[in-house]
Amino acid sequence: MAPLTINPVQQRAERVARHLQEARADVLIAGSATAIAYVAGVNIRPFTAPGTLLVLEASGTLRLLASEADRTAVEHSGYQGNADYWPIGDVGGSGRQAVLAMYLGTFGAGSRVALEGEATQVHGPALAAILSQAESVDAAPILDAAARIKDDEELRLLREAANLADIAYTAVVDRMTPELRAYEIVRNVDRSLRSAGGGDAWSPLEHSAGVTRASHFPKNSLVTLLGRVPETGVLDPGQPLPFALYPLSRLYTGAAGTTIVFEQPSASLKSAADALSAATEAAIAAVAPGVRADEVYAAYKRGLQGAVAPERLDPVIGYSVGTGVGRPLLSAGSNDVLEPGMALSIRTAANLDGGPGIAFQSTVLVTGSGHERLNIVPQRLIHLY
Structure with a gap:
């Protein structure tokens, strides 16, 4: 039988x-x-x-x-x-x-x-x-x-989705030049994702929990691009370009992102980006079963070492993920206790004067002994000059 x-x-x-x-x-x-x-x-x-x-x-x-x-x-x-x-x-x-x-x-x-x-x-x-x-x-x-807790099939699909996000991330970085328009970037990423078995995407704006400052999400786009002129899609090479990617793999969400600079960053921008990158890594390292969400946020704040003023930071750095963005989990006031099988999208962002700011994003699973990082792409400022 x-x-x-x-x-x-x-x-x-x-x-x-x-x-x-x-x-x-x-x-x-x-x-x-x-x-x-x-x-x-x-x-x-x-x-x-x-x-x-x-x-x-x-x-x-x-x-x-x-x-x-x-x-x-x-x-x-x-x-x-x-x-x-x-x-x-x-x-x-x-x-x-x-x-x-x-x-x-x-x-x-x-x-x-x-x-x-x-x-x-x-x-x-x-x-x-x-x-x-x-x-x-x-x-x-x-x-x-x-x-809240993902089964083995869901974890497999989340890994596939994270892999698609890494492929898309690489496509953006490898093919990015400042003269490109937003639609050209999206087309490049779309081609890479379809070749890898993807091709559909979700938007962090589907749910109020996923809304971030100054988001520009072109309709039907595979890439969220910040720091562009919305009417024309023109990039400003003098400003940092944060971007994020949200491909779907059989209805499960991938998420990855970083920030690109086309010119030598100012000392203040480099300092803020380095601090945010270190804080992002500190938050990821703190993820483990039995740890409270506010303890992860505290590790993030320690990693910043005061380099970015609190009012310039997004107050939430982590959301549950599955078939879309879930409720906020990682914040200063959250007493949620992390459990094996939970999936978190960790997104850190800082709003800077006169520009779109900087942001990094990665997906992490809580395991029985600690955590598994699903995205392998770097969470740091990417220099393209």
């Missing part, structure tokens, strides 16, 4: 359903790309119509509700659960309202509904009307608890 094939996506949906039961909730309604990729194994980022919803009942029953415009995308995604669709060009949303009511209307008085904030961005009034008698709770803690 052939061994049973275990579906890792189904396992993750069952994991979320167990956490739903522990929270005494009857159903989870989610709309973010991160949650839908995690629970259903579907990437909604390139979908035509906004508002795709995931509905997971505590019993484990899973359903996607989406526009008819995205039916083909769902059917070709490998998704194995239930699905229903509202009409293309739904005037007034009456068809969409009917589809939502069909599957959510049973959750009335006495029901407890875990609702993700992203689900209300498109469907807020409709959901409020349909679920008016139900008790609503925040879905974020349930999703966070389920995704």
Whole structure:
């Protein structure tokens, strides 16, 4: 008899359903790309119509509700659960309202509904009307608890995604010249990623936790470039160029970044960059099971040695990662305790006068004995002159 094939996506949906039961909730309604990729194994980022919803009942029953415009995308995604669709060009949303009511209307008085904030961005009034008698709770803690510890398959996918990010990082550095426009840089990186088996990307702006100062994320771009003129994509060779890359590998996120200079940096810029690089390394070195998140942040601050004023630093240096960016984890006020199987994107940044500043980014796994660094590219200022 052939061994049973275990579906890792189904396992993750069952994991979320167990956490739903522990929270005494009857159903989870989610709309973010991160949650839908995690629970259903579907990437909604390139979908035509906004508002795709995931509905997971505590019993484990899973359903996607989406526009008819995205039916083909769902059917070709490998998704194995239930699905229903509202009409293309739904005037007034009456068809969409009917589809939502069909599957959510049973959750009335006495029901407890875990609702993700992203689900209300498109469907807020409709959901409020349909679920008016139900008790609503925040879905974020349930999703966070389920995704907190990565299983072996998730760790494998995160390693693949980090490798793609390293390939893209190298493509940027190897081919970067100051006369390039942003779209030319993106095209170079896109070619490298597709050759390596990638080609899709996520954006740190999908979730408020991932928003950083002065971010410029060109639509459908594979590279976040700071320090460019947004209208033309022209680079300023007199300014440092921080960049970051966020490729997807089978729905799991990679993240890597650094800062390039095209001219000899000033003494103050070099001092700040060296200090931030050392502090980034100190933070990574401090990651280990049983360590509190604020202790990692304290190691980061010690590594800075006062070289950068506190008000110029991003207050959060680490986020959970998986199928997208998760909640902030590494900060001065966090008492989260690191556990084996956690995945962290460590991103340090400093805002400097008269320019876009400097930033470094890497991905780290917490292991049973310490940590595993997934990105092998350097976290230091890259000199291209």
